[in-house]
Amino acid sequence: MNNSLIFYLLLLICFISCLMTNYTNQIKHFIINSGNPGPTLLLIAGTHGNEPAGSVALENFINSNSSISKEKIIIIPRVNKIGLAMDVRWVLEFILPILRWLKK
Numbered sequence: 001m002n003n004s005l006i007f008y009l010l011l012l013i014c015f016i017s018c019l020m021t022n023y024t025n026q027i028k029h030f031i032i033n034s035g036n037p038g039p040t041l042l043l044i045a046g047t048h049g050n051e052p053a054g055s056v057a058l059e060n061f062i063n064s065n066s067s068i069s070k071e072k073i074i075i076i077p078r079v080n081k082i083g084l085a086m087d088v089r090w091v092l093e094f095i096l097p098i099l100r101w102l103k104k
Contacts, residue, residue: 030062030075038070049083
């Protein structure tokens with residue numbers, strides 16, 4: 001076996017173990033509510049696992065204890081948790097080469 005195949009197999013094992021531990025169903029969300037009537041804003045980041053800047057920005061905003069005056073903000077900073085953990089754009093990105101290899 002070559003090194004790249006071993007790498008992809010290890011990633012596949014990691015992915016399967018994440019699914020088995022219900023990792024994907026534990027997406028954290030945060031709600032900041034002013035208590036006053038007003039619009040609701042939904043902020044989502046981390047859709048592409050290889051682009052972590054949005055997730056970092058939203059987490060910094062959450063940790064800054066910023067106050068709001070009229071609105072309600074729902075924040076989901078890490079939608080694609082597995083992709084962010086593995087630094088891949090989408091989860092199947094590392095599985096496809098394995099599937100191609102298995103078809104040979």
